[in-house]
Amino acid sequence: MPAIHRALPALRRIRIANATFQQASRIRLQPSAAAAASRPAYQLRYQHAEAQTEAEPTTSASGADHAPQEQPDRPQQKIKFTADSYPSLKRDSRFKELTEDDVKYFKELLGSESAVIDGVTKDAFEELDAFNADWMRKYRGQCRLVLKPESTEQVSKILKYCNDNMLAVNPQGGNTGLVGGSVPVFDEIVVNLARMNNVRSFDEVSGILVADAGVILQQADDHAAQHGHIFPLDLGAKGSCQIGGNVATNAGGLRLLRYGSLHGNVLGLEAVLPDGTIVDDLSTLRKNNTGYDLKQLFIGGEGTIGIVTAISILCPQRSPAVNVAYFGLESYEKVQQAFREAKKQLSEILSAFEMMDGQAQKLYAKANGARLPLEGEHPFYCLIETSGSNTDHDSEKLNTFLEHVMGEEIVSDGVVAQDESQLQSLWACREGISESSQHFGGVYKYDLSIPLPQLYSLVEEARSRFESNGLMGDSDDFPVMDVIGYGHMGDSNLHLNVVCRRYDKEVEKAVEPWVYEWVAERKGSISAEHGLGLAKKPFIGYSRSETMVKLMRQVKELYDPNGIMNPYKYI
Amino acid sequence: MSGLRILVPVKRVVDYAVKPRVNKAQTAVETSGVKHSMNPFDELSIEEAVRLRERKMPVEDILAFSAGPAKSQDVLRTAMAMGADRGILVVEEKTELEPLGVAKLLAKVVEDEKRNLVILGKQSIDDDANQTGQMLAGLLNWPQATQASKVDVEGDTCTVVREVDGGVETLRAKLPMIITVDLRLNEPRYASLPNIMKAKKKPLEKKTLADYGIDANKRLKTVKVTEPPPRQGGGKVEDVDGMISKLKELGAI
Structure with missing residues (x-):
């Protein structure tokens, strides 16, 4: 019998994620006179639902020893339509509105009832909501048609039809994005890749995996693991996100320090352009110096020039010896020292160096009812992972390193995982923060590249901003609960999260564009790994020059002249 | 009353999170190159x-x-990092010890080291025998409380709450005694860095079976080890009608 209590943090995390979507089904349709008359007919129906749920109290912060599932009546904020929260966005009138004939065409094309969720000819509001709403509960589109193709050919035919008929399209993977890129803004057709989920091949010798875009990251990693390899990407949402979406958004994640970015690991891909052209560049070559490397445009292209339908990716050998240590540290200075020492002494076996501040860990414990690994409170925490091929060799190195950082008082306290389950619960302390941060109502997330020495001062400055402007406090009167900072120290990547009880324009105004200006002044990036989506689109100028943006627009124009692909977002 | 002199036997086993695989000869679970822990x-x-x-x-x-291969000292160090004061390791590389052999060995240790309380895991997750504690109690003729979910000591009286089918049972006995523990007893701590450092300096004595005069020859012969039959994969149906006809086909409705 396993020590089951260890698995509980992980289980709770899964349940938080589930509950997020389950909440959607609590919204019930009811006739109401509250609808705004100026809206198109299809929006009216949604307005009813909105009006009915308006009376629900906003989420209150609870001492939450329990996962949301254990509190079925926990009041949940409704998600506002993106179109309402961002009144400046207007539906592009060039796009045609869906008709019954369009739906008929798609049904015949896909040939299966379960491949089409049709909200045009019938009422499918609840089913559609899971595809319309993002998991941060921040964005909500009004799409009335979800298509789930099974093959690249089907994707090609869908896009060609849409392009010919000026129907806007929103490609969607696991819908775990953090910038509103994965959900529609207005009535774009959602093309969800979930049914394209086959691993096509795995080569034991080279470690090259070829798989459909809709394969879940966890499944891809499990598949590689069966053959002694590892998927070069890992992130908190691995149980839901799809590898096609990972590639389309150029996700960074926890293994980047060791294995590098997807721009290097993806060897080839298959994609469909808006005009239906299938781009077959599913190369399994490590070297191919022939012409422009066009696949790079799709990596991080966020579905704006085409839909990625399959990828081929280089998977490194899985390390049999993995160790994880978790430290408490006194100051950000010490965190930097520890990072320098880790690089120096652990060098080739260092596979992750993650930083979390005390507030982030407290929030994690509060949202999950979990116990933190260390006694006492520390202003900073670090998680270090080593992976190598020889346990004895790694342990020796790690032990020397640990003795050193303890002896020099670089770290104040720490624990080392003694077995696999401890290893997983230590990782949960880092990976669980993202979900915990939106547990209490909402979160404004900023994912920034900042030069290491200045990385944490942003969090401190943000905190003092909220302390002085009266938006942050302990009771429900304040929209902001806390400001937390954590991230991939190894990649100079900070996640700044403003943890909210509810979404509030005042909060947004207090941070934006201040945070982007702050980052631009220090020559950082306003989006290190989350991408642009809808949230960061207006701010690209802080990280890219006019010339660069102009060149990007030319690419978009070239491949998607009608602009049907993931409109209103990116650039 | 004199103080508690506690003996805690620990075993190095294949990590519980690792999926065990049966070796080619179907005589045992594959242990080489597999992560082990306490x-x-x-x-x-x-x-x-x-x-x-x-x-x-x-x-x-x-x-x-602990008794077993020399690598077992890792789990003893972990035990000491968690708070044990010292360790004894009986190194035995070749023969896998059986519960009775271990119980005899422990009985000798109890005698030599003048123990008055032995706290054991109720079973080890590799052989799942759940016998050692009980055999030791028999050999020493001490009272025993198995599957403890709560332990209290007052003076020389020990009160143990144990989980039984459909409820709990509270036992009381006088020291010396044997307690075997169950999952809900507590939540083990992480080995902290300062304690890991300290544990390296704690005494760890290495001995052999011969030192204790124990004959560890096997009494049992493992005939065959097999993996559970692989799970039959489920099928997917296209829609509700498909499901209904499938259920009918299977005679479920």
């Missing part, structure tokens, strides 16, 4: 011993003991 039940018994001390019980000494 038997999870033994972590609980160490934790309980340390907590007794932290609850200001008169704990004189916590001795962690």
Whole structure:
């Protein structure tokens, strides 16, 4: 019998994620006179639902020893339509509105009832909501048609039809994005890749995996693991996100320090352009110096020039010896020292160096009812992972390193995982923060590249901003609960999260564009790994020059002249 | 009353999170190149011993003991990092010890080291025998409380709550005694860095079976080890009608 209590943090995390979507089904349709008359007919129906749920109290912060599932009546904020929260966005009138004939065409094309969720000819509001709403509960589109193709050919035919008929399209993977890129803004057709989920091949010798875009990251990693390899990407949402979406958004994640970015690991891909052209560049070559490397445009292209339908990716050998240590540290200075020492002494076996501040860990414990690994409170925490091929060799190195950082008082306290389950619960302390941060109502997330020495001062400055402007406090009167900072120290990547009880324009105004200006002044990036989506689109100028943006627009124009692909977002 | 002199036996086993695989000859589970760690039940018994001390019980000494390959010293170091005072390792590379052999060995250790309380995991997750504690109680003729979910010591009286089918049972006995522990007893701590450092300096004695005069020859012969039959994959149906006809086909409706 396993020590089951260890698995509980992980289980709770899964349940938080589930509950997020389950909440959607609590919204019930009811006739109401509250609808705004100026809206198109299809929006009216949604307005009813909105009006009915308006009376629900906003989420209150609870001492939450329990996962949301254990509190079925926990009041949940409704998600506002993106179109309402961002009144400046207007539906592009060039796009045609869906008709019954369009739906008929798609049904015949896909040939299966379960491949089409049709909200045009019938009422499918609840089913559609899971595809319309993002998991941060921040964005909500009004799409009335979800298509789930099974093959690249089907994707090609869908896009060609849409392009010919000026129907806007929103490609969607696991819908775990953090910038509103994965959900529609207005009535774009959602093309969800979930049914394209086959691993096509795995080569034991080279470690090259070829798989459909809709394969879940966890499944891809499990598949590689069966053959002694590892998927070069890992992130908190691995149980839901799809590898096609990972590639389309150029996700960074926890293994980047060791294995590098997807721009290097993806060897080839298959994609469909808006005009239906299938781009077959599913190369399994490590070297191919022939012409422009066009696949790079799709990596991080966020579905704006085409839909990625399959990828081929280089998977490194899985390390049999993995160790994880978790430290408490006194100051950000010490965190930097520890990072320098880790690089120096652990060098080739260092596979992750993650930083979390005390507030982030407290929030994690509060949202999950979990116990933190260390006694006492520390202003900073670090998680270090080593992976190598020889346990004895790694342990020796790690032990020397640990003795050193303890002896020099670089770290104040720490624990080392003694077995696999401890290893997983230590990782949960880092990976669980993202979900915990939106547990209490909402979160404004900023994912920034900042030069290491200045990385944490942003969090401190943000905190003092909220302390002085009266938006942050302990009771429900304040929209902001806390400001937390954590991230991939190894990649100079900070996640700044403003943890909210509810979404509030005042909060947004207090941070934006201040945070982007702050980052631009220090020559950082306003989006290190989350991408642009809808949230960061207006701010690209802080990280890219006019010339660069102009060149990007030319690419978009070239491949998607009608602009049907993931409109209103990116650039 | 004199102080508590606790013996906590720990075993190095294949990590519980690792999926065990049967070797080609179907004689045992493959152990080479597989991650090993302390038997999870033994972590609980160490934790309980340390907590007794932290609850200001008169704990004189916590001795962690293991028998098996030399690598078992890793789990003894972990036990000491969690709070055991010292360790004894009986190195035996060749023969896999059986519960009776281990119980005889422990009986000798109890005698030599003048123990008056033995806290064991109720079973180890590799052979799942659940016998050693009971056999030891028999050999020493001591009272025993198995599957403990709560342990209290007052003077020389020990009160143990144990989980039984459909409820709990509370036992009381006088020291010396044997306690085997179950999952809900406590939540083991992480080995902290300062304690890992300290554990390296704690005494670890290495001995052999011969030192104790124990004959560890096997009495049991493992005939065959097989993996459970692979799970039959489920099928997917296209729609509700498909499901209904499938259920009919299977005779479920």
